[in-house]
Amino acid sequence: MKKFHHTFRTPQGLRSAALLTAAAAALATTVGCASLPSPKELDTQAAAMIKVAFRDEGIAKVDRIQQDLAQSACSSDKMPGPETMQKVMQEAMATVKWPANGRYLGDWKEGERLAQGGRGMTWTDKTTDPKANGAQCYNCHQISKAEISYGTIGPSLYQYGKLRGVADPSSPAAEPILKYTWAKIWNSNAYMACSGMPRFGHAKLLNEDQIRHVMALLLDPQSPVNTQ
Amino acid sequence: MNKRNAPWPKAAAALALAIPLMAAAQTKSASDGIAEYRKMLEDGNPAELYEAKGESLWKQARGPKKATLEKCDLGLGPGVVKGAWVQLPRYFADTGKVQDVESRLVTCMATLQGFNADELVKTAFGRGEMANITALATWIAAESRGLKFNLPQAHLEEQRFYELGKRAFFFRGGPMDFSCASCHSVDGKRIRLQELPNLTKNPGDGIGFAAWPAYRVSQGAMWSMQLRLNDCYRQQRFPYPGFASDLTVALGVYMGVNAKGAESIAPAIKR
Numbered sequence: 001m002k003k004f005h006h007t008f009r010t011p012q013g014l015r016s017a018a019l020l021t022a023a024a025a026a027l028a029t030t031v032g033c034a035s036l037p038s039p040k041e042l043d044t045q046a047a048a049m050i051k052v053a054f055r056d057e058g059i060a061k062v063d064r065i066q067q068d069l070a071q072s073a074c075s076s077d078k079m080p081g082p083e084t085m086q087k088v089m090q091e092a093m094a095t096v097k098w099p100a101n102g103r104y105l106g107d108w109k110e111g112e113r114l115a116q117g118g119r120g121m122t123w124t125d126k127t128t129d130p131k132a133n134g135a136q137c138y139n140c141h142q143i144s145k146a147e148i149s150y151g152t153i154g155p156s157l158y159q160y161g162k163l164r165g166v167a168d169p170s171s172p173a174a175e176p177i178l179k180y181t182w183a184k185i186w187n188s189n190a191y192m193a194c195s196g197m198p199r200f201g202h203a204k205l206l207n208e209d210q211i212r213h214v215m216a217l218l219l220d221p222q223s224p225v226n227t228q
Numbered sequence: 229m230n231k232r233n234a235p236w237p238k239a240a241a242a243l244a245l246a247i248p249l250m251a252a253a254q255t256k257s258a259s260d261g262i263a264e265y266r267k268m269l270e271d272g273n274p275a276e277l278y279e280a281k282g283e284s285l286w287k288q289a290r291g292p293k294k295a296t297l298e299k300c301d302l303g304l305g306p307g308v309v310k311g312a313w314v315q316l317p318r319y320f321a322d323t324g325k326v327q328d329v330e331s332r333l334v335t336c337m338a339t340l341q342g343f344n345a346d347e348l349v350k351t352a353f354g355r356g357e358m359a360n361i362t363a364l365a366t367w368i369a370a371e372s373r374g375l376k377f378n379l380p381q382a383h384l385e386e387q388r389f390y391e392l393g394k395r396a397f398f399f400r401g402g403p404m405d406f407s408c409a410s411c412h413s414v415d416g417k418r419i420r421l422q423e424l425p426n427l428t429k430n431p432g433d434g435i436g437f438a439a440w441p442a443y444r445v446s447q448g449a450m451w452s453m454q455l456r457l458n459d460c461y462r463q464q465r466f467p468y469p470g471f472a473s474d475l476t477v478a479l480g481v482y483m484g485v486n487a488k489g490a491e492s493i494a495p496a497i498k499r
Contacts, residue, residue: 036387045388046395053475057468064402064467071400075407077428118420121403121465128403136404139419151419153411198404205403 060123074194085193092189095202096182104178104215105169108225111135111217114210115143121205130207135200135214143217145228153196161219162226169219181218185211275366275443275495278450282367285360291341300336302329302368303380313372314492317480319383326389328480329365330454331472337361349471353455358471362452366441369494376491377438379484386481389474393482396475397427402465408479410464412436422499427483434493437483442496450495453480 037045054062070088073080080088117134119125125132138147140154160181166174183190186201200206206214217223286297286309302312303320317328323335338345343357351358381387400407411419412427425436440453451459457476461469469476 034384036384036391042388042391043395046392046399049392049474049478050396050399053469053473054467055470060402060462060465060467062467064465065399067399067401071405074405075395075398075400077394077398077409077413122462123468124462149420151417151422153414153417153419153424196410198406203403203405 057123059121059125059128070189070193070199079194088189088193089191092187092193092199092202093183095199096186096190097201097208098179099182099208099212104182104212105220106209106212106216108213108216108220108223110210110213111215111223112144114206114213115217116147128204130204130210133205133210135206135210136198137214137217140197144224146224157218157225159226161221161223166219166226167221169221174219178215178219181215182211185214273443273495273497275370275441275450275497278363278366278441278443279370279495280367281360282363282365282370285364286367291337291343293340293342295340295342297333297336297340297364299340300333302332309368309371311372311375313369313494314375314377315379317389317477317484318380319385326385326474326477326481328453328472328477329368330361330452331477333361333364333368334472353452353458354449362441362450362455365452366450366495369441369492372492373494374491376489377484377487379481379488381485389478389481390485392474393478393480396479397482404465406464406466408460408464428486430487430490433491434496435490437480437487438490438492439494439496439498441494442498444498446499451498 036042050065054065056062067075069084069091073084073088079085114135115137118136118139120130120133120136121128137143137157138150140151142150142152142156142158143160145158161169161177164177166177168174169178180191184197185206187199188195188197189199198205201208201211217225220226286300289296299306301307301320301322302309303315303318304312313329316332317326319326320332320335325331327335334345334348337343337348337357348357348361353359353362379386381390397408398413400410408427411417411424415426417424425431427436431437437453440451440456442451442456443449444451454471454476457479458469458471461467
């Protein structure tokens, strides 16, 4: 403002002032009958706004807001078109790394411990090593009967294996549900584009052994999820 | 003996009374219990201390220019505080920007009191002048307690910020693919036992946007809306959002416009 006052006192300033007034009038006219940018232009503006808003903090670097297809296709209040959804699901399925030696299940007790854990991957966490992460399950799912503090964003997984008829996980009959569950945890978009569940294996949130433990919590007939 | 026995009938009566009460307590949902707990806390909300601090900061001559904030324009004219909070964020002609209460306070502290705006924005939450901004925001919000949200949308920039805020709200990223919408776009959902407001519409009086700033019991601290958003992004596993960045202001416009008609209870008290 000070600068302007100074300018206005000189003859040249007066000319500038007149020009400014004209410009302001022109702007007012423009604004008067102006309308919002097109939806596509707003998309571009929003992307630019998001890009400049963030900075690195601890382990949370700005590369975290570079979206892949699964993220960008699922970033609006509407689902993407059927072709995009197909592509997201196919790409997701292709990322699934199957367990070594076909060993799908670990220890359900470890699985329960992981399912309770909600920590990991924030800028106040020390490391991105999956060993430091919880599996976040109870945040969104009912799982065991005993834990009443569960979230409801995801479906109930109570009696997950029992309801799907998994009596003997090593039997050929159980294999399809084991494979389905493994892929769902590894990359949730494999069966449902824009799933709300994190892609635990694909995003390196859990390692193979940790996924085995969570699998056991859901599918081991001895797990309280299925016995109670 | 008599003396020792005397209390028993009383205790038995109390027990008899307690049994139906316990049965009632069992049918009561966890969220009812939490609501009851909040109700009890409201009698002694420590936010009142921050309100008092904010009011005195507003009227105190401070900063390099030794001036008060009493000429600060929060959107309803210089010095008008009552009703300002429920119309923020809004467009300000002097800065040419849409601003929320905290970015507007930075402007006023810079122009009226001579503080360095860049330094204010970089100050960590709870420290130095940032703690003062939070206290000021708390008092300003309290002056609109009981009023209904009614953000202006007449200016093109206000409309544009709503559209940008909506896009930011649904933007998925980070290692867990979360957006604001992951938790706040459907009615009646919870994380663990924490109920989640649907912020894509008016979630009701005193819920969501209409509850902040709030005193966080678990943190023992006053949280402004900027800090609320900052911690949402931390939990979304995003990088660190700039204080008063256009992104955070645009989200405020989106949530605030959606909350039209909701009664503000800020400053609230939260777990």
